[in-house]
Amino acid sequence: LFDNNNFEGEIPSTLGLVNTLEIVRLDRNSLSSTIPSNISNLKILFELHLSNNKLEGPVPDLSGMTRLQYVDLSNNSFDPSEAPGWFKTLPRLRELVMENCGLTGQLPSGLLDLPALETLRLKNNEFNGTLKVDNSANGHLQVIDLENNKITWATQPNNISLLLLGNPVCDIEAGLSSSKLCHSMSTLPGSYTTNMEDCADRACSGDLKPNPRTCQCQVPYQGELIFISPSFSDLSNASRFKELENSLMMQVLLDSVFICCLSFDNNNYLNMEVQFYPSDHEYFERMEIVRIGSTLGNQIYKAPNEFGPYYFIGNSYPFTDAPESRSKRLNKPEITGISVGSLILGFAILGLGFYALRQKKKAAKAIELSNRFAWNPHGKNSGTIPTLKGARWFSLSELKNATNNFSEDNVIGSGGCGKVYKGELSNGGGTVAIKRFQLQGFSQDGVEIKNEIEVLSRVHHKNLVGLMGFCLEKSEQMLVYEYVSNGTLRENLCGRGDIYLNWKTRVRIAVEAAMGVAYLHNHANPPIIHRDIKSTNILLDENLNAKVADFGLSKFVAEGGKEQGGKGHVSTKVKGTLGYLDPEYYMTNHLTDKSDVYSFGVVMLELITARLPIEDGKYIVREVRRALHSGGFDALRKQLLDPLLSDSDSDVGLTGFENFVNLALSCVEEMTTHRPAMSEVVKELECIAEQRPINNSATVEIKESSYHSSIDREVSSEYALFHYSGPYVVPTTVEPH
Template sequence: MISRFFLLFVVFAAGLQVAPGDTNPQDAAALRSLMTQWQNTPPSWGTNDPCSTPWEGISCSNSRVTILTLNSMGIKGTLSSDISQLTQLQSLDLSLNSKLGGPVPPSIGNLKQLTTLILAGCSFTGNIPQELGNLENLYFLALNSNNFTGRIPASLGQLSNLYWFDLGDNQLTGVIPVSSNTSPGLDLLVNTKHFHFNKNQLSGSIPESLFSSKMTLMHLLFDSNQFTGQIPESIGLVTSLEVLRLDRNSLGGTVPSNLTNLVKLNELSLANNQLIGPIPDLTGMSVLNYVDLSNNSFDANQAPNWFSTLESLTTLVLESGGLNGNIPTQMFSFPQIQQVLLSNNAFNGTLDLGKTSSGLQLVDFKNNAISGFKSSPGYNENLILYGNPVCTTQLLNSIYCSLQQELQQPYSTGLGQCNSTSCPFDQSVNPQSCNCAYPYEGLLIFRAPFFRDLSNSSRFQELESNLWTQLKLAPHSVSLLNPFFNSDNYLQVELKLFPPSGMYFTRLDVLKIGFALSNQTLDIPSIFGPYSFIGSPYPFPSGSNSGGSSMSTGVIAGIAIGCVILLVVLVIVGIYAFRQKKRAQRAVEQNKPFASWISKGKESDGAPQLKGARLFSYDELRKSTNNFAETNEIGCGGYGKVYKGFLSSGELVAIKRAQQGSMQGGHEFKTEIELLSRVHHKNLVGLVGFCFEQGEQMLVYEYIPNGTLRESLIGKDGIQLDWPRRLKVALGSARGLAYLHELANPPIIHRDVKSTNILLDENLIAKVADFGLSKLVSDSQKGHISTQVKGTLGYLDPEYYMTQQLTEKSDVYSFGVVMLELIMAKQPIEKGKYIVREVRMALNDKDEEYYGLREMMDPALRSTANLIGFRRFVELAMLCVEESASQRPTMNELVKEFETMLHNAGLNSNSNSTPSSATDFGNTNNAHHPYNEPLPRKDFHSDSFEYTGGFQFASKIEPK
């Protein structure tokens, strides 16, 4: 009977709303087909007519769909080939939907009217369709920040009207295609202003024929690829260039002398290559702001003359450049100069700062041969002379001889009178109104800024003003937070935009903002250079709509009648529900286990807030493991067992099942699944989902076959880690922790970093795991968190233990212990000996090869002829385990150091790289469980613990 009433209501309501369509039937059918492939489409989709209502994100002309924009909507699914039926489509923007993926259908090449195609910040895979070359009207093409593989299609050279061409941050391989008698190539794109191919795996030589004097390129971003060969002289023909980034490749040979033809160039970065010959002569490049030539193999020489002539310079970076002789004084007085970074050279004599510029913020000459120093009366900023003879004579115990000095705090938007306002974790304070609201947020990534000083408030305030003006927001409703230069040398800034009124943006507002940021239509100050934007899906209120359309009288009347019928149906449903109460309660228990979460755990604070993690039922996981059969058991411990499981989708997962006696409290379990579901990084273990039902606590992870770092260090299952792979493991782990500290929002302190919480996948790429003890860092807790001491014996930060004040540097200390494990292959505490104290006592500067640690080292390393970067690695490890947190480096600084070590050794620092053969780094094919560490427990056990006031750990840590 109920089903009949529901059917009557649905048919009646549909009959009221269906009207003669204003949309071309082919377009309407295509849109409805797309909608069946997607989740989280706007509420207006599927109701009425797409053009006459209209549907959000749809614009029409003469009954044909011309614009489809659904950026930042949280769309999930794939792009159907039916998109090709929208033959009058001029603009397609599906960007910033991280769950939208799969291959791009070749039929997209049928959209001959398309001028704008933006698929940035999604998860598209496979090859870039060569059919895109058929889109002869295409003006703007942005496919960056996806997972595209394969080669760049040569057919894209046919896009003669293309202005913007962005393929950055993918996994593209092969050479750059150029034209021949039979095939087009990218050299034909003479009207294109932007070639953004950075952060791929492109290889081979950069073709000489790629560039010509006909080209109008402004930004050429080829950094972070695998290019070899020489820099083509033809680049000097493209006199329109303003940004040239070729850094982080394997380019060799000499730098072309005609580079000085690029008189409009603002930024030049050739760092981290294998360039030889003389340092390039940049004389006459009068507008050059930023120069980085570090880490090449240039001929040893004195500082070139242009050091004293380029008065527009804001930043000069030439580290490890083989420079010697006296230091030119003039460079410190340039009116725009902010930073001079010339470490690891052979400058000698006396450093005379002369009359310094008022904007000079940092001078770094560490590890040179400077024997004297003459100060500047006007300079009170940072000067690093660590590793110079002057530090043992004239400047003994001077702050200038400290390795780390306190830089000015980077700019962040102040809250002014709003400092006392406190908001829920998923909201933020609007600096314009001091009210809590849901901002539209994401990362602005400036890929070639012309400056390094991040404390200049006027510069960032100008950016804020530009953003709120051009996006038509209320003044001061833009917040910029935590700018920093990441490991790719990109300036990364957290952006928050606040609605002009109320707590939420409308969907139409978000679509307009996302399109403006993705389509590069904003006039951002030129000093920030080319940028990209990676936005987060906006948290619209449940059932929200844009509210921008009007409804006809018939529709309103239909809705009113429908509501009456709905009321009748609800009464009947209520009676039925009352009669079936017991059965309904059982259904709730089975299908909505969160309903029982609160009643089962007093400390759980309600159901967890998840971002992408899946809730599994007990029966589903039981079936996936064949009723938890012993044959699927891949690990065990005091907490319970780990099973290999095959989900119904065919996905292979690892299921960590806690036994009754060792289950953690609801709060800890909730913390771990919340944290794991909100962080996504290739060096962090991925959470697929969890189960909290029928008295069970289970976590479902991505399956990682090669176990823990500790197991690999002891040679379990035949895996042998040589020194280069250990460096890569350190780099990968550091990248994961740096993401938690600096990119997670809010930041996260892991609190239990150790070798058994670092897992190795099939390519021995490191992934940080186990977030049960982690802590979020809110804005009010920046600096430190006062909390009970938790951690693992041997890895615990002594300052945290004594003060109970937790900081990111506590993770750094633990990571330093892991670094020592990579050298020694020993546990932190063995036979009553603490690894930090033992290494400290054994260090010997006179041992130029092994730092006095040969006898303590892993025997597998002793026979290695050349341990690249070994001494520097030891120095960094000992800095990490300094007892004072202020003397420890940040994880991001460690990432840069490891990348430099690998690059100097000619090794690829890309964590996606795999060994050249299965024997390079030992056996990688033996599938083994990586989850043999216990879930965190409230009671003490032999590994992790919760401090209760009586446990004497301090005696384990010896003073330096």
């Protein structure tokens, strides 16, 4: 992100060698000469911003950059030319902005048929001829801005804002001068504001404002959110900004948020005013303001992807406990209070002696707490680690050597808990993946790392990632896993490598991931609920076999259906990932294995569409249901099917597609009782993969071969299973579920 930096000279050709780039912003500089031809090597680039420079030569060839979603090349000095061929070959393109680029000829007919296109801005060019816009172009198209071109005739679409002011078609003689086609951009619907219709009659005084959810008069915490690289320019899309509101409420942990006054500044940064409302009281407490400011100021809050990076500027808050000036003389109660305070102070001074005697003990305790996770086979167990027998312990120096002292070049992933490094063990120990936890984003008592050790040491299945060992030394906490070479399912769906997942492979991945989760539910003892099933927690090995990973949020379920550490299935805090959360679990805190089923259903929809669960303010579950309701499976294929599948797999190639979709939707039913068990999901997916008819009425029994025969490796006596240290009695026989 190097926009608006007064850069001069050429764009270096080495830019095209950085093939891991996802966003390039070089707009509003003084860059000149031609755009390097090897820019097309950036195969996983999502956004390209090169507007408002002095670039010359031919319009760059962006063919093959199939992941592009946003392109802006406006206001440069390119050679006059017709529209480039790549205009109609970018299946994921959502917004194309090429204003004042010297483009001529007719608008390519295939451009308006791009499946994801929402906004097209091509004003101040030389496009001519006629323009026919089909109302059902792609179902997403909202704005076509062709002001100041040479269009002579155009149809008037119903649901698309077509702007033709300054074209011959808008001349008085053409008879369309009063048409909405010939209005300027300023006549389009205004920018989004949180709906306050229910509170229209509510008047509040002073700093009080009506809460948009309850209409109660409260004092909100106000500030400004500035997004520096949004991938859209339409500010009237209600679903997009409602999704932003929902993400703010869920991640900042508030019940009500108000957004207004959206605008782009001279830097093309998106500015908006935001108000956060207290849950119950009229005012926020001081610590709540500190928490909100910290969450936004330290980038803990993650906005939907299309909004990009941001920063937050908070206003001062009128606390009710501010000291008031008082000039009157002390009254009798105040004198009494001072006297009592003096007496207490005297006792406090006497206590100073005892305080001094305790300092040595406190210092020793502080040292112990600062190293509370330390453990090694030769030292004292801290007491917070599970009871282990025969576990593979790695020293800190051993893992430093394996990762070149935790070099950034070895980083293969990162998340809220820390980074994952690729490591090469000495003496032929092989390749491993090392998760290094960051304590500032971690629970103080190490629950997550203890959970992962507890879970992975007790379950062994070819579709669950294998734990090789751990390191808990000094202030470090690390887990060592088998290395899974082809990354996450999400990365492969996004095309971040050279791997193409065809339909048959995607179905097989679903089968294998489902088998891993079903093993946790049905064959682990006690049963285990994963709680964070998502595409980034499904890894693919060198043969594209699926392995479920990341058990930091997993829950053991005791006999009788009780969770570890809780009563029944009720959790004190909902955990999981936005977009995958079971709505019934979120609303009631009632966790069951059907919560994993819901999350897995979302992953199945990702396999179909390659879209994120929440993308452009749209929820994948709702969008799939809407498409099916509007036009059945044909509409679903046209509107949401991954373009890479639609381009390369014929209808014959998508064997079992409809059954796969129906199964996914049954997994994401609102009520848990309407969802299948994970064992049933495995059975039906196996039928789809083997092209056998699905028996919807039969009670599904899991084959022993589906689990026990698929265990990766025998566990040698040297690396025997960890002994379970939880509070439940583990029965010697496994009762059928």
